[in-house]
Amino acid sequence: MHQLINHFIKTKQNKTIPINQTKTKDLFDLLYDLHYSLLFQIVKQYMPTNEDAEEVLQDVFMKIWNNMDQIDMNKNVTGYLFRVTRNTCLDFLRSKRHALALETNSLQQKNLLNFHALTNNTASTIIENELIAIIDESVQLLPEKCRLVFMKSRFEGLKHKQISSELNISTKTVENHISKAIKHLRISLRDYLPFL
């Protein structure tokens, strides 16, 4: 699935990618790595099958990729991702195609039950908050300096230059910290990655 998205946005190996595009792609990859398996864990409990859950998430990340330029990293990105996911699930359960594709009335009933469960705001908030907490903890596990740089860059939207003058380190060091942070996060979240 990730490869699929990668395929959509892959740029030719032999070409240099303009810097802002690299940044967008890195950011997307990071969002994807941070959230995919956790979101999958949520979605599969509301969808008829795991394949359906994958299909929903594919839609979600396509939407995210298409809106990368409008995503405000200063705001609660995890919450935004969760809301997009929730709406995509609702669309999926609402679409007539799936209602018709279902063979039995009891499956339809089950879908309807899940549909109502997802529209329940109180219930959704419980899941959303837990998701945000887990992602937060992964970020908190980063070495302190590294975390500081990462948060400033990704969540406060500061340019490398601004960070380097603010923390009195070279822009090269800023870049190193950020790529280290991404590596770390990938490793700490790897526990969540489904192995099949």
Added chain:
Amino acid sequence: MSNKKVLKLIKGQLSPEEEKEVIDWLFNNPKRREQYEILKAKHVAASLRKSKKTTFKKFYRYAALLAVILTSSILTWHVVVKNSISTIPSNSLVLITTQKAEKKEIILEDSTKITLNANSVLSYPKHFSGNTREVAIKGEAFFEVTKNTEKPFIVTTEDGMKIKVLGTSFNVKSYSEDKNVETTLVTGKVKVIEENKNTVVELSPSQKATYIKKEDKMIVEKVDVKNFTSWKEGKLIYNDTPMRQVIKDLERTYDLKFDVTSNKILDYKYKGEFDNLDIKQILDLFEVSSPITYSIQNNIIRLNIQK
């Protein structure tokens, strides 16, 4: 109904019969259903923490199982693992289809964005090798093509039409059951090539090329592009469009059947806008804004025209 059973439903530990019984009961007790929804959410939230541990366990179990099954060489193991993560071989063709009442958005490797309308098929190579980017379409799609002057982007339709562009946004409508193939240009430049006679028409923005299949001829006219592209946002806009076309669009967009034989209705030119309406609202609008009335029998919509 015991809480135990509700909890078992959440954990998926009930037989289909029991499941049905509990779900029916929940639907009849809205208050309890609300409690169930909260309980389920708590369970889902907790499972996020657990997934960390269980996937590990699962992985080892899976690995052990595989090790037992694959008592063969390391090589086999290697192949299995590799295959499970390898991508589709390069340059295979990707086929994307939409059903009636469905739309999809597709991004190609060159970042070209395609919005595929209902009941359509799009095929494209996984990688654009060679010196063109060629995709094929049956049905309707809106293209936002990434500019690459070295690699023209070519859209092929079933009816012997080719649309050649360098970087632009345009709409192609080529349903096999429709009388025409339409290309509407929003920005940039396109060449519409009719392969049969090798006619080439170059369009400027806000122009539409209509190829009339039966007469084998091409008409170019200036249009209001939003009438032909707003389907992406769920809007259908008609400006003196023959009802036969409106009906075809509605059948595809809403996945339903009309039964209309009267030419008087089929040729009636309709003017109006359906902004994300459901079919009932649209039919009511017909009655308000035209002499057309409707009746529904066994899911088939019949239209009549007042004399």
